[in-house]
Amino acid sequence: MSLVLILLFTLCMGISQGKLNVGFYSQTCPNAESIVSGVVRDAVLSNINSAAVLLRLHFHDCFVQGCDGSILIDNGPNAERHAFGHQGVGGFDLIQKAKDELEAVCQGVVSCADIVALAARDAIALANGPAYQVPTGRRDGRVSNVSLAGDMPDVGDSIQQLKAKFFAKGLTDKDLVLLSAAHTIGTTACFFMTRRLYNFFPGGGSDPAINPAFLPELTATCPQNGDVSVRLPIDHGSGENFDIQILRNIRDGFAVLESDARLNDDVATRGVIDSYFGLLSPFLGPSFERDFVESIIKMGQIGVKTGTQGEIRRVCSIFN
Structure with missing residues (x-):
């Protein structure tokens, strides 16, 4: 099991992250987080790739209209989830399974958007990554349209395009x-x-x-004019464990995805990567796990709906 990292600023259950709060459901649905954790644990034990699927779902949800569960809606061909940039995104059934269990004990209380964020947190921990507290209180959005997902980060984007897309969401080069x-x-x-x-x-x-x-390994796995549905680990040599190996691979030319490789092309993003590998980094340098937690918590607050905004869906794939 990995080192469990809890950020200092999330240790207090009542600490506020904007309009979100750690422990938001402590009074209204005390078992909410443990119910989600149970569903995620069972899924990952059954299929280790479920961890990556749930983490990716959180990213794709937040990067369109904010973290509001809009990607979960399935109301026809124009639903956001059918966008080209969401190809291969899954985990919808797992989110609904958690929702069904929550509705049985706390009807109309826990949003689908919060379930997505909590499931990603639990998935990371189950992949031997850092454990952390998730500020909750998101409400579900009432809009889902394929046209709104046209500017998702893409594996073929240049580093300039990637930086611009992240900046537009309030995220830095480090993020x-x-x-x-x-x-x-x-x-x-x-x-x-x-x-x-x-x-x-x-x-x-x-x-x-x-x-x-x-290169020979990649071309052997993905030969020209071969079966494009064949899958390979994105993190060469460490595809099932949440660790810093992905950044080491990017530095050394072993990045699988083109967008990951581009991080080594830019002075600013390369500097972030290098900061984790200095001679004194294990003792005095930044912590990759702690910094990742900061970034994912920050991402999880993009465009959130709180208070009277949005709704609490009964079924995650359908507006109320």
Whole structure:
């Protein structure tokens, strides 16, 4: 089991994060967080990849209209979840399973948006990542439209595009690096590797940022004109454990995703990566796990709806 990190500023149950609060449901639904944890634990024990799926769902929800559960809505082909940028996003059934259990004991109390944030927290811990407190109190949004998800970060984005998209959400270059490091768990499909391996330059060729020792492994797994549905770990050598190996891979040319590799192209983002690998970093340097927790808590507050905004859905995939 990994080192459990609890940020100092979340130790007090009543501490406020904007209009969100740690322990928001302590009076109205005291078992809310343990119910979500139980569902997530069972899912990850059954399929380790569920941890990465739930973490990714949280990111994709927050990056469109804020962390309001809009990605969960399934009301036809124009629903947000069908956007090109949400390809491969899953975990909807697990969120609904948790919702059903919560509705049985605390009807109309816990939002689907909070379940998504809590499930991501629990998934990280179960992948041997840091444990942390999640400020809750989000309400569910009443809008879900595929057109609103047209500017999701993409694996083929340049570093300038990635930085701009994160900045637009109030996130820094450091947040970009740390939230990209969530790729430390999970897999990707060869579909997302084709350009990087075979058409990176006009007329063909592979991304020169790929370590020559790594390229044959990638092309063997994802051969040109091969099955693009074949999956491979995003974090080479450590795809099931939440750890700093993903940043080491990016530095050394072993990044799987093109967007991850681009973090090493920019002075600012490369500087963030390097800060975790200095000679004195294990003793005096920044903590990767602590910094990741700060960034994901920050991301979890993007565009939240609180108070009388939005609603508390009865079913996560349907507006009330």
